Amino acid sequence: MKTNYHPRHARHRFPAGVISCAIWLYFRFPLSLRMVEEMLAARGIEVSHETVRRWALKFGPAYARHLKRKPPSRRDxxxxxxxxxxxxxxxxxxxxxxxxxxxxxxxxxxxxxxxxxxxxxxxxxxxxxxxxxxxxxxxxxxxxxxxxxxxxxxxxxxxxxxxxxxxxxxxxxxxxxxxxxxxxxxxxxxxxxxxxxxxxxxxxVPPRSRRSAAATHLHCLNAMAEWNVAASVAA
Known part of the structure; x- marks a missing residue:
């Protein structure tokens, strides 16, 4: 995975791809910080759970602000x-x-x-x-x-x-x-x-109207692409 330079990741030992992956695991799945630490270790990435916690506090809100919101409608x-x-x-x-x-x-x-x-x-x-x-x-x-x-x-x-x-x-x-x-x-x-x-x-999470296997797969691919953009990561 390549990483684009972004000022928010400056002076961090790990590249944007590792940081965004840790934050994605933590917020996307019901995992504790120590579980995220263990999953990263299984991939050869030695990061403490305390570091993951600090990343979540520092980068999580910034990533979330860059995610697209659903357009509002008076039919909602x-x-x-x-x-x-x-x-x-x-x-x-x-x-x-x-x-x-x-x-x-x-x-x-x-x-x-x-x-x-x-x-x-x-x-x-x-x-x-x-x-x-x-x-x-x-x-x-x-x-x-x-x-x-x-x-x-x-x-x-x-x-x-x-x-x-x-x-x-x-x-x-x-x-x-x-x-x-x-x-x-x-x-x-x-x-x-x-x-x-x-x-x-x-x-x-795909909308209720898109729960077929093919639609769910496509939705996940698009979601991950948007996440990478928000986190300044390039595949």
Whole structure:
């Protein structure tokens, strides 16, 4: 694998290809830092798990910012849900919004589970997406309805636990990563992690409409090519 020079990789002993591979393994699969260290060692690359952790903190956000985002559409349906996360013994809430194909639109870590927190999520979504959705779907938590009335009153809102499986299922990959990491030490660290984790997952997991073997293979090839561009790596 060749590597293009990029200032972000200057003064690092390992080339961009090794760094991007380590970060890809860590965020793409439910692996601990020590597992990534072991997988790299099997390829003859001697890197400590602490080095992988530093790479993930330094380069992960930069790579994620360079990944293409799905263009927003007024036909999108937003599925919103929140999941409890214990951070050093204190309960926090990870609020997540996904669209109809499971693409993660945004996530935000908050210490509250009320209307104020729901409003903050909706405001962030509108700012990032640039337009409201066709419909939003949530569970029965009343905070969503109250926030929707204040932030985007003209948007249709369906509140039913059975309709919101898309958002609830989106928590499962995060839960697997949470177990592999053995939890998080701070709300800021959790937010930083999910920002990169979801960007990588959005890139590599094919849409629900493209799940044939051939389509999945092509999607993975295109995703890896885009990842290499974002990481300044040339095949």
């Amino acid at each position: 349906i937003w599925h919103l849900d929140e999941v409890a996360v214990a951070i050093v013994g204190k309960k926090h809430w990870l609020w997540r919004a996904v669209h109809q194909d499971g693409y993660v639109l945004d996530e935000i870590v908050q210490s509250r589970r009320d209307t104020t927190a729901a409003k903050r999520l909706l405001k962030r979504l509108l700012r990032k997406q640039g337009c409201p959705p066709k419909r939003m779907i949530t569970d029965k938590l009343g905070s969503y309805a109250a926030a929707r009335r204040q932030i985007m009153p003209d948007v249709e809102h369906r509140s039913h636990k059975g309709l919101n499986n898309r958002a609830e299922n989106s928590h499962l990959p995060f839960r697997r990563r949470e177990r592999a990491r053995q939890g998080f030490r701070s709300a800021r660290g959790l937010q930083r992690f999910v920002n990169v984790f979801s960007a990588v997952r959005n890139l590599f």
